[in-house]
Amino acid sequence: MTVVTIHEAKTNLSRLIARVLAGEEVTIARGKEPVVKLMPVNTPPQTKRILGTLKGKIDLDAGFWDPLPEEDLALWNGEGSSEAQ
Known part of the structure; x- marks a missing residue:
């Protein structure tokens, strides 16, 4: 997980977005205190779907x-x- 300050986030926003889209977690901190987490809008499903799991049910x-x-x-x-009517 990467932690950056607000100033760093404003300066490198495009790079941080690319890192988040590649799967990295980025947290933005005010001073040393984490305040927000940068994350993609459409997160992929956590597990892969397996076809046929309801077969026979x-x-x-x-x-x-x-x-x-x-x-x-x-x-x-x-x-x-x-x-x-």
Whole structure:
């Protein structure tokens, strides 16, 4: 972890941003006291996703892939309402 003063952060902001985007932790301190941590807006997920982890844990009804009835399909397409108007 890198700790820099506010003055150093203002002087080297572009470099510090590049370091943070490369995965480094940067803390900005007022004097010797840490006050903020510089971090990317979109942090990557901490763990990698593994495909197939729910295999055998979820069962689909036999009719899951059947076409929707016309009435339900019309509702999905925004062509009507199930409530009386």
